[in-house]
Amino acid sequence: MPNNTILKIENLNLFYDKRQILKDFNLTLEKNSILAISGPSGIGKSSLLLTVNQLIKEFENSNFSGNIIFYDEGKELDILNIQNKDLPTLRRKIVYVSQHPDILPFSIFENMYFPLKIQKINKEQAKKQIIEALKRVFLYDEIKDRLNDSAYLLSGGQQQRLILARALVLKPKILLLDEPTSSLNEELALKIENLLIELKKECSIMMISHFKSQVLKVADFVVEIK
Numbered sequence: 001m002p003n004n005t006i007l008k009i010e011n012l013n014l015f016y017d018k019r020q021i022l023k024d025f026n027l028t029l030e031k032n033s034i035l036a037i038s039g040p041s042g043i044g045k046s047s048l049l050l051t052v053n054q055l056i057k058e059f060e061n062s063n064f065s066g067n068i069i070f071y072d073e074g075k076e077l078d079i080l081n082i083q084n085k086d087l088p089t090l091r092r093k094i095v096y097v098s099q100h101p102d103i104l105p106f107s108i109f110e111n112m113y114f115p116l117k118i119q120k121i122n123k124e125q126a127k128k129q130i131i132e133a134l135k136r137v138f139l140y141d142e143i144k145d146r147l148n149d150s151a152y153l154l155s156g157g158q159q160q161r162l163i164l165a166r167a168l169v170l171k172p173k174i175l176l177l178d179e180p181t182s183s184l185n186e187e188l189a190l191k192i193e194n195l196l197i198e199l200k201k202e203c204s205i206m207m208i209s210h211f212k213s214q215v216l217k218v219a220d221f222v223v224e225i226k
């Protein structure tokens with residue numbers, strides 16, 4: 001494998017029931033790069049991201065064939081054949097951030113703590129990481145006085161930044177971002193774009209974006225699904 005590749009998708013075929021969504025799809029994701037996925041609505045962009053960390057398995061009517069290889073610390077992981085017991089580890093390393101914030105019915109702090117609690121990181125230790133992540137997405141100053149309030153009370157744009165921050169505390173190897181600025185105003189969208197460029201030092205990113213200017217600004221590679 002070329003040592004700058006982190007993910008390789010080969011001949012991916014994806015179906016919901018008998019309806020084929022992706023056909024012989026190929027893609028290579030380089031380490032420390034941003035790859036933008038473009039294509040018309042309904043073509044299969046979100047489904048592709050969900051396949052990469054196998055959240056697609058949550059849909060019982062999905063089925064797929066082909067290869068997705070994750071090059072992780074010298075090992076090659078065959079994602080499409082991963083066992084269910086290994087999925088939580090995979091999904092900590094390859095994190096999907098939905099365009100519809102999947103806020104949990106907890107406080108803002110507990111929403112952020114949730115992925116760390118699963119890893120048995122204690123609250124005191126977690127707090128520092130949580131504050132740091134909230135600052136990185138420009139949310140901390142807006143909410144620092146109400147960390148114990150329900151996360152449902154946050155605005156759409158705040159919720160979108162919250163789930164990005166929740167992904168960042170996991171220190172993922174690959175971030176799968178589905179329209180990461182769709183609920184943000186222009187000023188915040190520009191700040192998040194700059195954050196994504198900064199995040200390249202730490203991870204690789206596959207993102208869906210409908211904004212041409214955003215793709216031009218942040219993406220190193222663009223793959224169009226036709």
Ligand SMILES: Nc1ncnc2c1ncn2[C@@H]1O[C@H](COP(=O)(O)OP(=O)(O)OP(=O)(O)O)[C@@H](O)[C@H]1O
Nearest residue numbers: 016021039040041042043044045046047048059061
């Ligand atoms: N669980 C499912 N069962 C059946 N069909 C589905 C399922 N999830 C998605 N689809 C269909 O699969 C196709 C691809 O959906 P997907 O959400 O991946 O498209 P997309 O390119 O991300 O679209 P958009 O840009 O509008 O978000 C669509 O026709 C959608 O209706």
